[in-house]
Amino acid sequence: MRANAPYYFVPGLSQWPVLGSVAMFFFILGMSQWVNGGQAGPYLFALSMGILIYVLTGWFKHVVGESQSGQYSARVDVSFRWSMGWFIFSEVMFFAAFFGALFYARQIAMPWLGDIDNKAFLWPDFTANWPNTGPAGTVDAFQTMGPWPIPTINTALLLTSGLTLTWAHHALIANKRSQLIWGLGLTVLLGAVFMGFQVYEYIHAYRDLNLKMTSGIFGSTFFMLTGFHGFHVTIGAIILFFIMIRCIKGHFTPESHFAFEAAAWYWHFVDVVWLGLYVIVYWL
Known part of the structure; x- marks a missing residue:
């Protein structure tokens, strides 16, 4: 961290929030199907978890990189x-x-x-x-x-x-x-x-x-x-x-x-x- 940096870091455009919203959409859809006996429910839920793990891994890696490069x-x-x-x-x-x-x-x-x-x-x-x-x-x-x-x-x-x-x-x-x-x-x-x-x-x-x-x-x-x-x-x-x-x-x-x-x-x-x-x- 640059304690005396003269600026406030503002990150650029990112795809992670959009992909996170996609994960949440499939999560809600999958869970609603699953609890109501829909056959596609477990698969949609698994898809949402896969997307979410990808988003969290990539997003956190990006933030850690910003921190380690002295942007904050x-x-x-x-x-x-x-x-x-x-x-x-x-x-x-x-x-x-x-x-x-x-x-x-x-x-x-x-x-x-x-x-x-x-x-x-x-x-x-x-x-x-x-x-x-x-x-x-x-x-x-x-x-x-x-x-x-x-x-x-x-x-x-x-x-x-x-x-x-x-x-x-x-x-x-x-x-x-x-x-x-x-x-x-x-x-x-x-x-x-x-x-x-x-x-x-x-x-x-x-x-x-x-x-x-x-x-x-x-x-x-x-x-x-x-x-x-x-x-x-x-x-x-x-x-x-x-x-x-x-x-x-x-x-x-x-x-x-x-x-x-x-x-x-x-x-x-x-x-x-x-x-x-x-x-x-x-x-x-």
């Missing part, structure tokens, strides 16, 4: 920080919507449906308990997922990953390359183990607890919250893996390493979301 100044660095901050804020609002849906269903809608007036006119046999199988057993009986052992183990894994990532950051600032690589490698490994446990948890929920997406409002909010969080862990681990590759290649210095910081912000955000999930979804 301190002004660009400030823009990147504001952009990442607003992106994480949008993610906060994204998860707030799902936490809000859970709060509304549990603390507002459930007592309202169970009060005397609504029981008399809607469902006389309805009991306002959480979780709920609906009036007259409209939802198949299921068991909830408790906090022990897998969610608690996953909490320990993510908290530890936050420590290893912070260790890596301090190593980068101190220009200790080996500690930096070890810290990032351990962080990625802990994220992968977390996802392995979550996959096992989902298998256990479907096979042994009969807990599914169709298990009323509890099932839908449980899988939406934990599923989207798992998706963010996966994306974060992939980002950190490529940041580790860049660290191995020597792309960052103690003075200039915003890409590392952006990935770290994202990972710590994912950690905080999980703590909320762990308490609200698994314990309360």
Whole structure:
């Protein structure tokens, strides 16, 4: 990065946003076909993933090349920080919507449906308990997922990953390359183990607890919250893996390493979301 560059770098025309839009088009088309039993759905989805991987690989390579060639100044660095901050804020609002849906269903809608007036006119046999199988057993009986052992183990894994990532950051600032690589490698490994446990948890929920997406409002909010969080862990681990590759290649210095910081912000955000999930979804 050229800290004192007298200009603000403006990239030229790029094909990547257009190709990304094409990938999103085939993704939506493929998923809509797939969930409705269309034969072309899986193939269109696979096509969208192939285009998306091509776009991300080419786009990121292009941006890394701009960075390594010294195109970015301190002004660009400030823009990147504001952009990442607003992106994480949008993610906060994204998860707030799902936490809000859970709060509304549990603390507002459930007592309202169970009060005397609504029981008399809607469902006389309805009991306002959480979780709920609906009036007259409209939802198949299921068991909830408790906090022990897998969610608690996953909490320990993510908290530890936050420590290893912070260790890596301090190593980068101190220009200790080996500690930096070890810290990032351990962080990625802990994220992968977390996802392995979550996959096992989902298998256990479907096979042994009969807990599914169709298990009323509890099932839908449980899988939406934990599923989207798992998706963010996966994306974060992939980002950190490529940041580790860049660290191995020597792309960052103690003075200039915003890409590392952006990935770290994202990972710590994912950690905080999980703590909320762990308490609200698994314990309360």
